[in-house]
Amino acid sequence: MIVYGPEGCGKTRNAEALRKHFGCSNIVDGWTLSQYVVKGSLHLTNETKDDLDIARQHGLSANLIPFGAAMTQMDTAIIARAGLGSTTTEKPSNPKDSVGIRKWRQYATVPATVIAELGVAMLEGAVKYGRHNYRVAGVRASVYVDAAKGHIDQWWEGEDCDPDVPGQRLSHIVKAIASLVVLRDAEIQKMLTDDRPPKANLDRVRLDMQATVEAILDRYPEPKDAFTEIGVRNGQGVTEFRPRIHLTPSEILGLGLQSFHSGGIVSERPTTLVGEK
Incomplete structure (x- = not known):
């Protein structure tokens, strides 16, 4: 049995319960396609479904099941054994866990630190223009693209915080995020004036520039170190x-x-x- 899912989804944490559910003798955690399949064992892997399907077409002999489906199957079996509405002290996990992990709400993945800063950045716009004014007045794409890129460029060139914000403690990065939040919300709400230029041939540019990058790096296999602000502070380049x-x-x-x-x-x-x- 091979249970697959991305790193950090909970495979190892629920390994013993899954082993008992599937009747396996032992656990092979961190299994990869470069290893043999051990008969009668539960294999936990980060390999993708596409890679596993290809391997099965070339002789991989094992039952494959995604982690979410394995958890749902196990929890359903536990509930069935316990009887509808009853409880059991042997249940290894809350049945809601395996369902909740697949819900569209994924707030736990977003760092609250940045959300707190983003709220302050949005507050600045709210007091200046009215909260959620962009949902009524609409926004022009080019204006918010310029704002986001401008804040990113200013941060990249060494200015950490926006000097126009009282206190000068709000990062240009957060101001760029706020611009993109408004832009995306307007797009979702159908309140965006899309004034982007005619579509570019990005595939051609990507191919040409990738070839050029490869050629440059091949010609200069030992590039010089980049000059950085931290390096300059430590004497980089001083002769x-x-x-x-x-x-x-x-x-x-x-x-x-x-x-x-x-x-x-x-x-x-x-x-x-x-x-x-």
């Missing part, structure tokens, strides 16, 4: 500097130099200058 000076015509004659231009010559700093002690 010993020897100042260059301008010499007057009289100093040129005194040093025995021949080449000069009007106003003096640019030269490496000599050991001793005329008039220098």
Whole structure:
């Protein structure tokens, strides 16, 4: 038996209960297609359904079941054994878990920290224009694309927070997210003025540029390190500097130099200058 599902979905946490349900003798956790199938064992894997189906066409001999379906099957069997409406202390998981994990509500995947900041960013727009005004007035796509890209570019170029927001503690990244939230909501609500340009041939661009990138990296297999703000702060790129000076015509004659231009010559700093002690 092979139970498959993405990493972190709960396979390992429910492994023992699944093993008992399917009547397997032991558990092979983290199984991959490069390994043999152990007869009578429960195999837990992160491999995708498509890859497993292809492997089965080439001789993989095992029953395949997605983790969500396995949990539903197991919980249904437990409820049936216990009797409708009754309880059991042996139940390894709440039957609602296997159903809830597949619901469209997936709020637990979103970090509350960013949501808190996003709320403040949306508050700024709410007090300036009226909360949810974009659902009534509608929005123009180009305006919010410019806003989002502008905030991202300012952050990328070293400005962490939006200076126009009182307190200057709201990240440009959050302001970009807020712009995209309004843009997407308007699209969902059919309140978007879509002024995007005619559709581009992105497939051609992707293919050409990917080929160019590969050619550049092949020609320069050992690229130089990137210069970064953190690197510069730590002295990246700093080399010993020897100042260059301008010499007057009289100093040129005194040093025995021949080449000069009007106003003096640019030269490496000599050991001793005329008039220098």
